[in-house]
Amino acid sequence: MISTPQKSIASIRWLNAPTSWSWVEQANARPMEVLIDHAHCERKAAGSAVQMMFRYLCEPGLGEVLSPLAREELDHFEQVLALIKARGRYLEPLPSPGYGAELAKHIRKVEPLRMLDSFLVAGLIEARSHERMALLAEHSSDPDLRELYGGLLLSEARHFGLYWTLAESRWPREVVTQRLAELAIYESQALQGQLGAPNDVRMHSVGIQFET
Template sequence: MASSSRPATIKFLKAPTSQAWIDQALANLDEVMLDHSHCERKAASTAIKLMFLYPSDVALVEALTEIAQEELSHFKQVNQWLARRGVALHCLAASPYGSKLHKHVRPNGADRKLDLLLVSALIEARSHERLGLLGHHCPDPELAKFYRSLMASEARHYGAYWFLAANEFGADVVTPRLEALATAESEILATLHPAPRVHS
């Protein structure tokens, strides 16, 4: 039986995930896992897109090449778990989380780059938290172990995005902007989306 205690609060996030999301995810685990597959693919795509947007930023390209490769490795692993559980790959309607969060990205220049990095950091931080909750509460011991095994890399990912932002823009700029975006992120998740998703 899953423990009633919760993992530690994740840095950057303004509000922890609700018990309602945990209950929803565990009641619809196959669907959440299928969405997780899509999330890993989208995370790799995000890293690659940023490399296309900022090809002369050597530090960014090096860091995000590693992230993209790791996200694709996770994509493959999640798909193997889905096959093991007899879940066919298919499209899912996305939750509004990502599109709503990206509405806060400013449109031009350095502001846009900063916001893209910080939004990516927040998405990775929330993924880290929620995969950890699955690892903590999932009734299948092997699947729970798999989710716990992903946590270290997810932490590296949100740390890498934050470091790229802080290294280029400085803490005086990054800290208040991250605070504002983190507040928006928590408000987006304050109401549970009816479709079970990693970011519902």
């Protein structure tokens, strides 16, 4: 059985607001939609790392970090895809919740600020993924899903740490922390609102909890 709802869900340091219990219930009610969307998320995360690696081809130390990160994201994609196929489904197209596109709007266009924002937005997405996978690992009624999500947590935590390190190694900490705080507000705003229909639940669909 799913655990009794908590009054609050602990948030990790990067995030401005924690996920709501309603999202956990929605995700557990539609596990295949979340699982298929998770596969898309891993694929997109790999693509984002490769895109940055090629955009900043000559940036010292970047390829050495982003290339193995992209490979690990693809390994996660394959793990999720294998479970989807084992359940008689495949990587179906799903309407996007618009979360990533909304965050991308806040990446500044002028370099080197674009690089900083790209690192921090990618890190915020990884942080939210980590938080929500941890919730599913704890509260899903499906043992296979608990095992899958729980097995990915360490890697996901390392990924948002890598993006933080890339930023902090290139800008003063106060610059990084100030911009992260600004982007974290936009990230939480992108998750505000109510789910339109039960089948619209995604790994990054709306559902956050602000302190009162």
